[in-house]
Amino acid sequence: MTKLYGDQRAIDNISFEAKEGQITGLVGPNGAGKSTTMKILTCYMPADSGQATVCGHDVVHQDLKIKSLIGYLPEHNPLYKSMYVQEYLSFIARVHGLSDIRTKVVDAVSSVGLTKEKHKKISALSKGYRQRVGIAQAIIHNPKVLILDEPISGLDPNQIQEIRDLILSLKKDKTIIFSSHILQEVESICDKIIILNEGKIVADDQLSILNENAGTETIVELELLNQMNEKYLMDIDQTMQISSNNSKNFLIKLASGRDIREDIFDAVVSQNNKILSMTMQKSNLENVFKSVTKESSN
Amino acid sequence: MISIFYKEITAFFSSLTGYISIIIFLLISGLFLWVLSDTSIINYNYASIGQLFTIAPLVFLFLIPAITMNTFSEEKQQGTLELLATKPLTDWQIVGGKYLATIGLIVLAILPTLVYYYSVVQLGSPKGNIDSGGAIGSYIGLIFLGAIFASIGLWMSSLTSNQVVAFIVTAFFCFFFYFAFSFFSELPIFYGKIDAAIRSIGIEYHYENISKGRIDTRDIIYFISMIFLFLWLTYVSLNRRKW
Numbered sequence: 191m192t193k194l195y196g197d198q199r200a201i202d203n204i205s206f207e208a209k210e211g212q213i214t215g216l217v218g219p220n221g222a223g224k225s226t227t228m229k230i231l232t233c234y235m236p237a238d239s240g241q242a243t244v245c246g247h248d249v250v251h252q253d254l255k256i257k258s259l260i261g262y263l264p265e266h267n268p269l270y271k272s273m274y275v276q277e278y279l280s281f282i283a284r285v286h287g288l289s290d291i292r293t294k295v296v297d298a299v300s301s302v303g304l305t306k307e308k309h310k311k312i313s314a315l316s317k318g319y320r321q322r323v324g325i326a327q328a329i330i331h332n333p334k335v336l337i338l339d340e341p342i343s344g345l346d347p348n349q350i351q352e353i354r355d356l357i358l359s360l361k362k363d364k365t366i367i368f369s370s371h372i373l374q375e376v377e378s379i380c381d382k383i384i385i386l387n388e389g390k391i392v393a394d395d396q397l398s399i400l401n402e403n404a405g406t407e408t409i410v411e412l413e414l415l416n417q418m419n420e421k422y423l424m425d426i427d428q429t430m431q432i433s434s435n436n437s438k439n440f441l442i443k444l445a446s447g448r449d450i451r452e453d454i455f456d457a458v459v460s461q462n463n464k465i466l467s468m469t470m471q472k473s474n475l476e477n478v479f480k481s482v483t484k485e486s487s488n
Numbered sequence: 489m490i491s492i493f494y495k496e497i498t499a500f501f502s503s504l505t506g507y508i509s510i511i512i513f514l515l516i517s518g519l520f521l522w523v524l525s526d527t528s529i530i531n532y533n534y535a536s537i538g539q540l541f542t543i544a545p546l547v548f549l550f551l552i553p554a555i556t557m558n559t560f561s562e563e564k565q566q567g568t569l570e571l572l573a574t575k576p577l578t579d580w581q582i583v584g585g586k587y588l589a590t591i592g593l594i595v596l597a598i599l600p601t602l603v604y605y606y607s608v609v610q611l612g613s614p615k616g617n618i619d620s621g622g623a624i625g626s627y628i629g630l631i632f633l634g635a636i637f638a639s640i641g642l643w644m645s646s647l648t649s650n651q652v653v654a655f656i657v658t659a660f661f662c663f664f665f666y667f668a669f670s671f672f673s674e675l676p677i678f679y680g681k682i683d684a685a686i687r688s689i690g691i692e693y694h695y696e697n698i699s700k701g702r703i704d705t706r707d708i709i710y711f712i713s714m715i716f717l718f719l720w721l722t723y724v725s726l727n728r729r730k731w
Contacts (some may be wrong), residue, residue, distance in 0.1 A: 232574040235729050258576040268567030270495075272503060284491035285575045327571075 191240035193226050193389075200226040202389035203240070208367050208382070210334075213357065215380030216369040219483055222386040224369040225265050228339050231367070232262045244335055258286060261328030265339040267321055271313035275304060275323055278312060279330055286331040298330040302356060318349035325353070329360060336366045342375055354379055373479050387483040409471040412440040412454060415464040422461055426453040492577070492585025493592075496559070500593050509555050513597040516547050521604055529604075535612035536619060537604050541626040541699050544598075545666060545692075548637055553658035555593060556641025557651045559586045560726075564649035569726075579726045583719055587642055594634040598627070621701035629698035632711040636691055637662045639718035646725040665714075666691045 193200045201223035208214040216224045230237045231244060233253035242249045244256045270278055279298055283291040299308045302322040307315060312323060321341060328336060342353045357366065358379055370376050376383060385393040417437040424430060427450065431443040444450055451470060458465050500506030520527045520543045527539050563569040572582055605623055609616050637658075644658040645651075669690025673683035687693045691714070694707040 229570075234570055234574050254576050254578065257574055260574075262571075262574045264567060264570045264574070266567055268571050270499075270568060271566075272499070277498070281491060281495050282575070284494070285572075285577060287576070 191227075191230060191237035191242055193223075193230060193235075193237050199389045201230075201237075201386075204386070204389070204391045205240075206384050206391060206394055208335075208365050210365045211361065211363060212381040213361055213366045213368055213379055215376035215383045216367060216386060217373055217376050217383060217479065218371065218386035220371055221388075222371075223389040224371075224386055225339055226389075227386070228262070228264075228337050228367070228369060232260055232337055233257055258331070259333055260335040260337055261331065261333035262336075263324045263328045263338045263341055267324040267341075269312050269320060269323060269327075272311070274311055275299070275308045275315070278323065279326055282327040283330050288331055294330055298326040301329065301359075302326045303352070318345050318352070321345060321349070321353060322356070325356065334364060336360060336364050338366070338368045340369055340371070343370065343372065350375070385479060385483065392483060408442075408444040408446070408448060408450065410440075410442040410444075410451060410454065411467070411469050411471070412442060412458075413466040413468070414438050414440075414458060415466055418458065418461055418463050422457050423454065426450055426457060489577075489581040489585045489588075492572075492582055493589050496586050496589030497592055500555075500589065505555065506593055506596075509551055509593060510597045510600075513544075513547055513551055514600055517543055517601060518604075529608060529611075535608050535617050537601075537608050537623060538626070538699075540601060540604060541630060544601075544630055545633055545695065548594075548634055549662050549666070550659055551597075552590075552594065552634060552637040553641050553644075553655045553662065556590055556638055556645055556658060557655040558645065559590065559642055560646040560722075561649050561651045561654045565651075573726075573729070579723055583642065583722050583726065587638065587719060587722075590638040590642070591631075591635055594638060595631060598630060598634070619701065622699065623701075625701035625703055626699040628703065629695045629707075632698070632708075632715075633666075633691060633695050636665070636711060636714045636718070639715045639722070640665070643718045643722040643725065646722045666695075669693070 191201060191205070192203050204223070204227065206214075216227060218224055229235050230242055230249060233249050233256055236250050245259050247255050247259070249256060270281075273281070276295060276299070279295045280291050283294050288294050299305055302325050304319065304322050304326060307319055312320060315323065325338070325341065328338070338357070341357065342350045345353060354375075357368065360366065368376065368380060383393070383395065384391055415438075419437070420432050420434060420440075423432055423440065423442065427444060427446070427448075429445060430450075432440055434440045442450070442454070449470065451468060454468065455465065497506075500509075517540055521529055521537070521539055525531055527543070529537065529539060532539070560569065563572065573579070605618075609618050612618050640661045641654070641658040644661065645654040648654050648657075667690070670687050670692050672678060673687040673690075678686055688710075694710045697704060698707050
């Protein structure tokens with residue numbers, strides 16, 4: 191799909207798939223096109239070119255069908271603040287044409303943990319609770335697809351944990367798409383991550399594969415009891431880069447990504463020296479994020 | 489559509505909007521009709537509530553923009569329009585639900601004035617000496633007038649997320665469509681040539697016609713087509729997000 195805002199390409203020829211039973215994370219810096227992508231998927235506005243389907247229905251021609259299949263939490267979680275929680279959820283249930291509204295509301299309220307707050311006005315709720323109301327309105331009709339735009343931005347760490355657990359508990363038999371500009375949020379709950387930058391997909395993979403690809407470089411930090419000449423370490427692999435300022439603390443980099451800790455141990459022991467500490471830095475998703483978003487910007 | 493209608497009506501009466509609109513309308517019309525000596529029915533010496541239908545359009549000129557100003561602009565400002573637009577509702581259902589709720593509120597404001605009618609019927613000499621046909625026509629005309637003003641208000645509200653702008657521009661357009669064409673028709677360049685055609689574009693001409701108790705299909709068609717024109721423009725303005 192491609193979407194233009196004036197001359198600017200909000201999303202530029204992107205293509206991806208989200209599977210049932212998985213949480214797909216859309217990550218990217220601000221203005222990367224995450225919300226635009228979601229607005230297209232939720233039939234809020236059409237793409238300028240390309241096609242999107244939700245459960246086999248086209249977003250342009252079968253929008254009413256799709257709108258009844260998805261639950262959507264827009265960015266900034268818009269709510270009618272003058273309504274009471276229960277009143278608001280009943281309204282949403284009526285819009286969906288649900289029968290047995292009372293039980294649906296009770297179910298939604300209890301599944302997001304709002305039972306105590308259900309008689310309060312939305313304007314009287316804290317941000318975390320408002321976010322739960324937003325999620326409750328998205329799940330009240332038991333949608334097959336759940337699209338959440340930045341559901342945990344701006345919450346405190348406890349609230350983040352709660353919302354995270356809530357989203358994980360909904361994962362079964364639903365397709366969940368989730369966006370965030372903070373990588374750790376996504377890393378902790380998503381099965382698949384799509385990294386967007388300036389409207390383009392710069393990485394799209396299962397979390398495990400992304401993590402593997404991330405670590406092409408091995409970095410080992412080593413601290414020894416006594417001084418030792420670098421050349422004994424160089425014997426392990428000639429392509430290694432070693433830096434040290436006192437011949438006791440070493441920073442070893444190896445481009446191949448091979449785990450060389452055993453070899454280092456043997457080399458040190460063979461010189462009758464002792465290891466005080468040795469850690470291998472795992473190049474994490476954050477590095478991938480930084481490197482891919484920088485690469486494509488340049 | 490019913491869900492939107494229900495939500496809007498609830499919103500009118502859970503905030504002060506609904507009550508204030510009705511009270512102010514009744515207060516102003518009541519004052520002019522019964523208290524202020526220049527326009528009071530008591531001093532008028534005729535058993536007629538015609539005064540009500542001269543004053544009511546003026547009250548509607550600022551009351552209806554106040555009712556409609558936040559129908560869409562507030563939703564736009566709060567982002568809730570995105571919420572509604574991604575629910576299984578067509579844009580026509582959203583426009584229709586909000587419009588019917590506004591009409592509902594206007595009708596609720598007009599209804600209590602039937603008491604004035606009843607009072608005049610009782611005060612007449614002999615009792616019941618009142619032009620009922622005129623009154624029925626006037627009520628129908630007033631509801632249509634309110635309905636056009638409301639459709640203009642909905643359209644303006646859908647164009648901006650600023651409620652004050654929506655209010656002012658709606659008030660201006662209502663004023664323009666009500667009075668301006670009668671005024672234009674009397675300008676020397678039009679007078680005696682196409683003055684009748686110009687006057688018939690304005691609301692006042694048709695409102696006065698129907699107030700005489702003469703329910704003419706031409707006037708009804710005028711009212712209905714004006715309403716649909718502005719509702720269609722509202723629909724188009726909601727649809728702009730898809731362009």
